[in-house]
Amino acid sequence: MIPSHGNPEDPGPGLYAGRVLAVAPMMDWTDRHCRFFHRQLTRRALLYSEMVVADAVINGNRERLLGLSPEEHPVALQLGGSDPAKLAQAARIGEDFGYDEINLNVGCPSDRVQSGTFGACLMKTPALVTECVAAMKDGSRVPITVKCRIGVDDQDPETALDALADGVFAAGADALWVHARKAWLEGLSPKENRDIPPLDYERVYRLKKRYPNRFIGINGGINTLHEAQNHLDHVDGVMLGRAAYHTPGILAFVNAELFGDAGEVDCMAVIDAMGAYAARHIAQGGRLAHITRHMVGLFHGLPGARRFRQILSTDATRPGAGPEVLQSALAAIDFDRAGKAA
Structure with missing residues (x-):
């Protein structure tokens, strides 16, 4: 978090x-x-x-x-x-x-x-x-x-x-x-x-x-x-x-x-927000890769970050790719292992 x-x-x-x-x-x-x-x-x-x-x-x-x-x-x-x-x-x-x-x-x-x-x-x-x-x-x-x-x-x-x-x-x-x-x-x-x-x-x-x-x-x-x-x-x-x-x-x-602000970002909520944004962009004729190209470094240093980058760099560029690719990429991050390491 x-x-x-x-x-x-x-x-x-x-x-x-x-x-x-x-x-x-x-x-x-x-x-x-x-x-x-x-x-x-x-x-x-x-x-x-x-x-x-x-x-x-x-x-x-x-x-x-x-x-x-x-x-x-x-x-x-x-x-x-x-x-x-x-x-x-x-x-x-x-x-x-x-x-x-x-x-x-x-x-x-x-x-x-x-x-x-x-x-x-x-x-x-x-x-x-x-x-x-x-x-x-x-x-x-x-x-x-x-x-x-x-x-x-x-x-x-x-x-x-x-x-x-x-x-x-x-x-x-x-x-x-x-x-x-x-x-x-x-x-x-x-x-x-x-x-x-x-x-x-x-x-x-x-x-x-x-x-x-x-x-x-x-x-x-x-x-x-x-x-x-x-x-x-x-x-x-x-x-x-x-x-x-x-x-x-x-x-x-x-x-x-x-x-000095309080509160934590929910990583799942970030991905959900980007998925909804991507869906709107795709509906207007855009491509998922227009958005995901900016996101590949999001989990830099965390377990699974390399796989996250790979999914966004390959699957998101394929014709017809949709917001579900973001959820697939997120699943590659091992938050439990990251928490224990912290």
């Missing part, structure tokens, strides 16, 4: 009224099905969409790009772009879709975002980021936030991060999330940029000291809730990325360990 997400009808205080634990925006991973799943494990985490380009929001299939379930809240939409007017329009569209926050990506180092002059390369043009945030804030009823790196390429992180923070806070940004690594736009792949540039948590701590009354969150290489708790002694929020995705069971402990 693992700690409970509590009452989903009680949204709690404002997004940035206290400490925050967030699940990072991750391309190809944090889609609406992933977010619904993560919400079954914790009501406390702030969830993020994948990055969506402002032009796509304005001109594309909005339901496909922005659709979300009421159960996902609180959930933030991350936008990519560098045109203040387009970002403002996309932010309004996202707000109308029901997102609780709109976040501007100033941290992604992929070739695709560089060719579009947004993402991490915007660290080089803090004045433009300031314009973008000001435009997004104009008329917004939800928080407008920014996610950035500590710098790019040969920038000095001391001056680069301060310049970015000074601008976005002057423009009214409600929070700044900082991935505590540089991004190397030349010479490293996006994957290498997640691991090779050294982490510099102290640089983010210094930014918080500079802005004691502004929300500063930290991201990058944080793998456990114990580490998250340590960071919360220095900053206001912690963002988990790959650790939350590959071992989602970690999210089930967020409520108790970081927020």
Whole structure:
């Protein structure tokens, strides 16, 4: 048994009224099905969409790009772009879709975002980021936030991060999330940029000291809730990325360990909720694998976890696969042996 997400009808205080634990925006991973799943494990985490380009929001299939379930809240939409007017329009569209926050990506180092002059390369043009945030804030009823790196390429992180923070806070940004690594736009792949540039948590701590009354969150290489708790002694929020995705069971402990909530998650209830969700998705023409691909790491480290992964990775991908596959996978977990080992 693992700690409970509590009452989903009680949204709690404002997004940035206290400490925050967030699940990072991750391309190809944090889609609406992933977010619904993560919400079954914790009501406390702030969830993020994948990055969506402002032009796509304005001109594309909005339901496909922005659709979300009421159960996902609180959930933030991350936008990519560098045109203040387009970002403002996309932010309004996202707000109308029901997102609780709109976040501007100033941290992604992929070739695709560089060719579009947004993402991490915007660290080089803090004045433009300031314009973008000001435009997004104009008329917004939800928080407008920014996610950035500590710098790019040969920038000095001391001056680069301060310049970015000074601008976005002057423009009214409600929070700044900082991935505590540089991004190397030349010479490293996006994957290498997640691991090779050294982490510099102290640089983010210094930014918080500079802005004691502004929300500063930290991201990058944080793998456990114990580490998250340590960071919360220095900053206001912690963002988990790959650790939350590959071992989602970690999210089930967020409520108790970081927020002191009582209660336990019933693993059977999580699977039941995902089964009912999958049935609705399949009835609308979707496939079970769209959902189960996010769930394979749920019981990481428990007896039977390997078989659980195998069933979801094979049976769930077969034509006509239905929610019963989830029950079959759950049966592979030996909870009695896990309890005795604990």
